[in-house]
Amino acid sequence: KEEVKAPKVNPVTDRDEVITGNGMKGAEVSAKVNGTEIGKSKVDEEGNFEIKIAKQKADTKISVTQTVDGEESPAAEVVVNPSKAATTHVFKKGYWESYGLILNGQVKMEGVDLSKKESVVKTLELVDESGKVAAAIPTVNTNWYTPGQYDGYQVTLSEKTMAAVQAGTYKLQVNVVVGNGEATIVPIAVENQKMFGIQAYQDAFLDIPTNNVGLKTIETMSKDGQAMLKVTTPDKPMMGLISEGQSKNGRFVNGYVLNTDYNFSEKHQKNVVIEDKSGKVVKELKNIHTWDLTSWNLGISGLDMKSGFQVIIPNEYQNTSLYQYKLQVVTGEEEALQLEVALDKII
Structure with a gap:
């Protein structure tokens, strides 16, 4: 007579309503929890x-036996695993502040209670080309998108955060831990369509303009549908953008100059040259306003406080598909050129 052994039972999660496995042909199989039959x-x-059951809580121990000709087998025990929630990421907003790049997003986790702010931990991770997490940046939980649910987040890529990040390209993903559960990794996907961005707030990840964080230049890009950041360290003077907007006389731009040894405390003049795309000068703006940024509290390492400036681009020269802009720092009556910086952050 064949020995009646314990059946083989497949893993069970807290979302399953059926237990599956293998046993002896024709055997009666029974599933019990604490001695009470559940199916x-x-x-x-x-x-x-297949045994139909009601959903069981995670960590519940289920005993499954099979019976042949009145002989019951030893029990096969299976512990209910917490299920991996179906997750999706929705990019919401991206914009630059003087202290860094701000990203807002939403992580939807099907069937997971996200109502307790302190039990939801989201971390933005930058993953290098080898698959290693190069930077893990804490986020702030938000409940802006689903009332009562902290499925949103806001994260700042600041100068301090990016200082240790080497030049390269990085995939973006959100690491989510709820309570004592396991981490869920959610890639930040890039939508194909481009949505309308209001002022400097961009609804599409790829619409976020390239800008600087300290001495790092940050550019948004994508590969295989996943959001990525390209981080570079420039070898020439570069423009930093503080703010810009439209006025009656044109588009005003407040910025500064980084990555240069020039001493802006020396007497100098800042001019802006507007060129067409062939490089022909079409307009010169002489002696634009210089800001002393000491009281601005920008917190940017290596910033010369006298490098700040404001330029107003006349309305007729605002089309960046037709024109390009350069800041020139000159000295003396002969306006000797000391340095030239592309104003490539103007949008």
């Missing part, structure tokens, strides 16, 4: 069985 079935001709 039963029969092994088919292929040696498989």
Whole structure:
């Protein structure tokens, strides 16, 4: 007579309503929790069985036995695993502040309670080309998108955060931990369509303009549908953008100059040259306003406080598909050129 052994039971999660496994043909199979039967079935001709059950809580121990000709097998025990929630990421907003790049997003986790702010931990991770997490940046939980649910986040890529990040390209993903559960990794996907961005707030990740964080230049890009950041360290003077907007006389731009040894405390003049795309000068703006940024509290390492400036681009020269802009620092009556910086952050 064949020995009646314990059946083989497949893993069960807290979202399952059926237990599956293998047993002896024709055997009666029974599933119990703490001695109480929660379901039963029969092994088919292929040696498989399915037992319909109510959903069980994670960590519940289920005992499954099979009975042949009145002989019951030893129990096979299976512990209910917490299920991995179906997750999706929705990019919401991206914009630059003087202290860094701000990203807002939403992580939707099907069937997961995100109502307790302190139990939801989201971390933005920058993953290098080898698959290693190069930077893990804490986020702030928000409940802006689903009332009562902290499925949103806001994260700042500041100068301090990016200082240790080497030049390269990085995939973006959100690491989510709820309570004592396991981490769920959610890639930040890039939508194909481009949505309308209001002022400097961009609804599409790829619409966020390239800008500087300290001595790092940050550019948004994508690969295989996933959001990425390209981080570079420039080898020439570069423009930093503080703010810009439209006025009656044109588009005003407040910025500064980084990555230069020039001493802006020396007497100098800042001019802006507007060129067409062939490089022909079409307009010169002489002696634009210089800001002393000491009281602005920008917190940017290596910033010469006298490098700040404001330029107003006349309305007729605002089309960046037709024109490009350069800041020139000159000295003396002969306006000797000391340095030239592309104003490539103007949008």
